[in-house]
Amino acid sequence: MLNRREFMTMAAALCTAFGVSNLPEPVAAALKRIDPRTIPRLLYLQGQSCSGCSISLLQAKEPSPLTLITRYSQLAFHTDLSATSGPQAMELIERYLAGEAGQYILALEGSIPKEMPSACMIGDKTLASLLEAGGRTMTAAIAIGACACDGGIPAAEGNLTGAIGLPEFFAERHIEKPLIQVRGCSVHPDWVWQTVVYLVKIGVPELTETGSPKLFFNRSIHETCPRYHDFQEEIFAEKLGDSGCLFKLGCLGPQTKADCSSRWWNGGQTWCINVNAPCIGCASPLFARQKDMPFYRMKKKV
Numbered sequence: 026m027l028n029r030r031e032f033m034t035m036a037a038a039l040c041t042a043f044g045v046s047n048l049p050e051p052v053a054a055a056l057k058r059i060d061p062r063t064i065p066r067l068l069y070l071q072g073q074s075c076s077g078c079s080i081s082l083l084q085a086k087e088p089s090p091l092t093l094i095t096r097y098s099q100l101a102f103h104t105d106l107s108a109t110s111g112p113q114a115m116e117l118i119e120r121y122l123a124g125e126a127g128q129y130i131l132a133l134e135g136s137i138p139k140e141m142p143s144a145c146m147i148g149d150k151t152l153a154s155l156l157e158a159g160g161r162t163m164t165a166a167i168a169i170g171a172c173a174c175d176g177g178i179p180a181a182e183g184n185l186t187g188a189i190g191l192p193e194f195f196a197e198r199h200i201e202k203p204l205i206q207v208r209g210c211s212v213h214p215d216w217v218w219q220t221v222v223y224l225v226k227i228g229v230p231e232l233t234e235t236g237s238p239k240l241f242f243n244r245s246i247h248e249t250c251p252r253y254h255d256f257q258e259e260i261f262a263e264k265l266g267d268s269g270c271l272f273k274l275g276c277l278g279p280q281t282k283a284d285c286s287s288r289w290w291n292g293g294q295t296w297c298i299n300v301n302a303p304c305i306g307c308a309s310p311l312f313a314r315q316k317d318m319p320f321y322r323m324k325k326k327v
Contacts, residue, residue: 064225065128065164066101067094068121072145072152073179073188074135077211078170079105085214086292098221101129104147115148122155124162130224131156131163136172136179137194140187153194160200165224166191169217171210171312174236178210178313192236203229206236208283210307215288216241233282235310241288246278246304249286266301277306 071079083090094100102109102117109117120126137153138144145152159166168191171177179188192204205224207216220238223230230238247253255261255270262269270276281304289296297304306312 064097064099065130066099066121066126067103067132067221068101068118068129068159068163069103069106069132069134070118070147070152070155071104072133072135072137072173073186074170074172076105076134078134078173078209078217079103081209081211082214082217084292085218088218090214093218093221097218098225101126112148115150118147118155122158122162128164129162130221131159131166132169133166133173133191134169136176136188136190138179138186139189139194141185144186156191156194157198157200160195160198160202163202165203165205165229166195167217167220167224168192168204168206170212171208171307174206174208175310175312175314181313204236205229205232205238208235208237208242208308208310208312210312213241213283213285213288213290237282237308241284242282242308244282244284246281246283246285246298247276249284250278250298251286252298262301271298271301271303274303276303277309278304280311281306281309283308 085093088097094106100106101121102114107114117126121129133156135145137156139153142151142153147155168174172179172188173191175190176184176188176193177190179186180190190206192206195202195204205220207220209216216238219240220230223238223240230240233239233242235242247256250256252270255268256272260269261273262271263273265274272279276298278298285296285304285308286298289299
């Protein structure tokens with residue numbers, strides 16, 4: 026039987042194993058070299074969003090959210106988390122966007138209403154005007170979540186606001202600062218925080234053809250799925266709850282690149298396929314583009 030000292034030693038070892046072992050080696054190395062006194066600030070704005078990505082970011086396990094926003098990044102402002110509000114918040118935001126508050130990384134969660142700018146206001150300013158100002162003074166930008174990257178659900182067919190993502194917004198204005206796209210609905214906290222750590226200490230990570238870090242988005246979910254052998258053997262689930270490959274139930278793993286199968290969600294508890302649900306493709310640039318797109322649907326052809 027373990028005594029208390031042995032138990033605590035084993036628990037500490039397990040915590041270390043489950044926390045640090047899930048960090049890509051370059052990110053783990055960068056964590057050790059970060060000096061919080063010299064890293065850029067993180068200015069986090071929200072557009073057309075449900076705040077789901079912000080909620081997800083608060084579920085980070087190791088390092089904790091508090092450590093991440095005080096030691097490994099310096100959070101200047103966040104719409105949901107900052108105590109500052111009203112005129113003081115607007116003054117703070119505008120000082121950064123004017124280049125008067127030092128280096129900063131601009132993070133955006135949510136889409137941008139291109140056809141209806143007043144649909145998204147921060148204080149008395151449109152989101153579009155703030156982002157355009159930030160494009161001139163920021164060090165780099167991170168689009169966080171499906172909405173910020175590609176428009177997401179607000180950009181689905183038939184939307185009234187003309188919602189677009191940050192890459193399209195910057196391209197229209199010829200803003201050419203570094204931009205990293207971290208997709209997901211909601212995004213996995215590891216993808217964002219580890220991208221921030223890599224960016225502030227090493228620089229822009231190697232990106233995929235869709236602008237996402239190869240550290241997390243280099244292989245399709247289909248390739249790494251534990252049911253891939255069922256696909257090869259043509260063993261398909263015919264209804265929810267069946268065993269076998271979920272392709273016929275509309276699984277979008279073949280067109281979605283992410284490391285969900287090894288990273289897992291909800292503090293490493295599980296992920297979509299593990300609970301017998303098809304991948305809905307939330308990390309794909311094509312996510313939710315059609316207004317009649319059901320998450321689960323039968324496919325006639327394999």
